[in-house]
Amino acid sequence: xxxxxxxxxxSETGARVEYELQLYYWMKLIRAFEERVSRLHRQNKxxxxxxxxxxxxxxxxxxxAPLRPGDFVAPLHRDLGVFLVRGVEPGRLxxxxxxxxxxxxxxxxxxxxxxxxxxxxxGSTSMLGSSLPVAxxxxxxxxxxxxxxxxxxxxxxxxxxxxxxxxxxxxxxVRKLPVVFVCENNRYAYSTPLEKQMAIENVADRAAAYGFxxxxxxxxxxxxxxxxxxxxxxxxxxxxxxxxxxxxxYRYRGHSEHDAALYRDQEELLExxxxxxxxQYELYLEKKGHDLKRIRAEIDERTRAILQQAVEFAxxxxxxxxxxxLEDLYAPGPMNPASNGRx
Amino acid sequence: MEVxxxxxxxxxxxxxxxxxxxxxxxGEDVAELGGAFKxxxxxLAAFGADRxxxxxxxxxxxxxxxxxxxxxxxxxxxxxxxGDFISCAFDQIVNTAATLRYRHGGRAxxxxxxxxPSGAGVHGALFHSQNPEAWFTRVPGLKVVAPATAYxxxxxxxxxxxxxxxxxxFEHKRLYRSIRENLPDGDFTVPIGVAEVxxxxxxxxxxxxxxxxxxxxxxxxxxxxxxxxxVEVLDxxxxxxxxxxxxxxxxxxxxxxLVVHEDRLTGGIGGEVAAIIAEHAFESLDGPVRRVAxxxxxxxxxxxxxxFILPNAxxxxxxxxxxxxx
Numbered sequence: 001x002x003x004x005x006x007x008x009x010x011s012e013t014g015a016r017v018e019y020e021l022q023l024y025y026w027m028k029l030i031r032a033f034e035e036r037v038s039r040l041h042r043q044n045k046x047x048x049x050x051x052x053x054x055x056x057x058x059x060x061x062x063x064x065a066p067l068r069p070g071d072f073v074a075p076l077h078r079d080l081g082v083f084l085v086r087g088v089e090p091g092r093l094x095x096x097x098x099x100x101x102x103x104x105x106x107x108x109x110x111x112x113x114x115x116x117x118x119x120x121x122x123g124s125t126s127m128l129g130s131s132l133p134v135a136x137x138x139x140x141x142x143x144x145x146x147x148x149x150x151x152x153x154x155x156x157x158x159x160x161x162x163x164x165x166x167x168x169x170x171x172x173x174v175r176k177l178p179v180v181f182v183c184e185n186n187r188y189a190y191s192t193p194l195e196k197q198m199a200i201e202n203v204a205d206r207a208a209a210y211g212f213x214x215x216x217x218x219x220x221x222x223x224x225x226x227x228x229x230x231x232x233x234x235x236x237x238x239x240x241x242x243x244x245x246x247x248x249x250y251r252y253r254g255h256s257e258h259d260a261a262l263y264r265d266q267e268e269l270l271e272x273x274x275x276x277x278x279x280q281y282e283l284y285l286e287k288k289g290h291d292l293k294r295i296r297a298e299i300d301e302r303t304r305a306i307l308q309q310a311v312e313f314a315x316x317x318x319x320x321x322x323x324x325x326l327e328d329l330y331a332p333g334p335m336n337p338a339s340n341g342r343x
Numbered sequence: 344m345e346v347x348x349x350x351x352x353x354x355x356x357x358x359x360x361x362x363x364x365x366x367x368x369x370g371e372d373v374a375e376l377g378g379a380f381k382x383x384x385x386x387l388a389a390f391g392a393d394r395x396x397x398x399x400x401x402x403x404x405x406x407x408x409x410x411x412x413x414x415x416x417x418x419x420x421x422x423x424x425x426g427d428f429i430s431c432a433f434d435q436i437v438n439t440a441a442t443l444r445y446r447h448g449g450r451a452x453x454x455x456x457x458x459x460p461s462g463a464g465v466h467g468a469l470f471h472s473q474n475p476e477a478w479f480t481r482v483p484g485l486k487v488v489a490p491a492t493a494y495x496x497x498x499x500x501x502x503x504x505x506x507x508x509x510x511x512x513f514e515h516k517r518l519y520r521s522i523r524e525n526l527p528d529g530d531f532t533v534p535i536g537v538a539e540v541x542x543x544x545x546x547x548x549x550x551x552x553x554x555x556x557x558x559x560x561x562x563x564x565x566x567x568x569x570x571x572x573x574v575e576v577l578d579x580x581x582x583x584x585x586x587x588x589x590x591x592x593x594x595x596x597x598x599x600x601l602v603v604h605e606d607r608l609t610g611g612i613g614g615e616v617a618a619i620i621a622e623h624a625f626e627s628l629d630g631p632v633r634r635v636a637x638x639x640x641x642x643x644x645x646x647x648x649x650x651f652i653l654p655n656a657x658x659x660x661x662x663x664x665x666x667x668x669x
């Protein structure tokens with residue numbers, strides 16, 4: 001099965017082959033986007049906190065790929081890839097990071113707090129873990145309305161210490177809500193290592209306490225993540241109740257760009273970089289007989305063009321006018337408090 | 344038919360759930376029990392377990408899940424069993440819900456109502472007596488209402504449910520069964536953001552809301568009889584946004600303003616009302632803006648403590664007389 005024709009000619013459908021290549025494209029696009037963002041931050045073109053998800057691309061790609069339109073996703077602050085995989089225009093995403101009028105939040109908030117409900121992506125706050133109750137509520141809506149949709153909430157092992165996470169998982173378990181909890185365990189809550197955060201080995205082990213299944217998977221192995229996510233999402237969609245996926249992974253950069261992460265051992269970083277999700281998946285594609293060199297060159301070319309376009313779009317977009325600080329506080333209705341008087 | 348304040352809230356819930364199938368109720372003991380105070384009584388039988396949901400004891404979850412459903416088009420009415428417990432949901436209200444539209448660039452809305460039975464004078468002690476409204480009245484993105492009559496309780500709850508924004512609805516526990524009035528048949532609403540003059544007068548204005556409205560009206564009757572003073576009483580009804588025009592109109596009319604609330608003095612809404620008047624109606628004032636509010640302490644349990652701490656009609660009468668003397 002190690003030559004080009006095999007994959008397409010095998011019992012696998014062409015659609016599956018396309019899908020697997022698409023997964024590769026997304027991971028490559030996310031990585032390139034992350035690296036560009038880090039560079040733009042160094043150039044002072046992106047201000048404020050920048051939280052790189054480099055190293056964790058397989059998690060968001062593998063979990064979001066099996067989702068359907070209308071499924072709800074609450075990303076965490078490192079999940080730029082969620083926006084790309086769910087189809088948000090890269091230019092709008094870049095404009096969001098630059099605080100431009102054309103960004104998701106029209107300059108109102110930084111980095112990834114600007115959600116995009118057109119793509120059913122919830123803009124999470126900085127209070128990590130607080131999006132899990134919200135995802136449970138989205139799942140409750142699907143359950144009440146008998147819609148075959150799922151909600152996905154990403155969170156870190158750091159957030160898993162917060163009470164909101166417990167409240168959400170407990171409620172989801174009680175009501176058998178269609179929600180998938182995805183823990184990106186990257187071993188550090190800012191500087192605090194795993195052993196100071198929890199007394200057990202796996203966040204996933206906690207699922208048993210809420211009456212549902214918890215799974216541990218290598219978050220750097222895209223194939224493993226996507227295969228698990230497909231099974232879990234199918235069961236959850238069919239009404240089997242919530243499940244928890246814990247992806248063991250690692251962030252290459254600091255908590256944010258201003259953090260040199262000196263609290264980490266250099267050897268540890270090297271070890272994890274040697275398990276990088278992209279070459280791992282490339283090996284799989286090669287084994288399946290794809291012409292990797294050609295595919296990689298094409299994708300690199302494509303992502304370069306997309307990023308150039310995105311940066312140009314964002315840089316040329318206007319900043320919001322100062323007075324817009326007072327807009328978007330209230331939905332229009334019978335009475336707008338901003339008018340401070342009778343309607 | 345005469346209806347209590349509590350029954351008015353219950354009616355509003357029934358009618359709104361009938362009107363809009365996206366309205367649902369969620370909270371601790373709201374379904375089987377019908378609520379700790381019976382405010383949600385009968386809803387489970389009328390609308391079923393999909394729309395009347397008992398939750399675990401988890402206030403952050405209750406509000407957070409409400410937000411998740413609201414942004415997808417539902418109209419959740421969630422209950423904090425006691426307003427005191429709202430502190431456990433503080434982050435979900437002030438960060439998740441209040442900033443939601445803002446951080447989504449105006450392309451999302453969060454039509455959730457958070458009901459909070461609040462207020463003292465029912466021997467509730469430290470954790471069943473609080474008036475936490477001022478924690479929320481300085482948070483853009485929220486609306487905050489505090490009805491003082493059965494009519495307003497019903498009309499404001501209907502408006503809150505139909506509003507496209509998060510509304511924190513403070514209902515005063517002491518009023519639940521102590522006041523009643525005839526309500527009109529059929530659908531009516533009370534607009535959010537509009538205060539109401541409960542009693543017109545020329546000598547002095549009292550600005551109040553919620554549980555202390557009735558004490559203010561009692562005090563006004565006493566000074567009318569004993570001192571011949573005509574006191575105007577303005578019921579704010581909505582605390583965010585404040586009805587600045589109504590506040591300034593009564594201040595300019597009488598020149599003397601007393602602000603009364605059951606919430607504590609320091610950092611209470613009375614300070615903001617006084618500042619609005621000082622900034623915009625200074626030239627109309629014939630005396631200082633005075634405040635009567637709970638003392639700056641916790642809500643002590645033993646009756647002598649609670650009486651000492653809380654406003655009442657006699658304390659308001661004294662304050663009126665002091666201000667009238669200017």
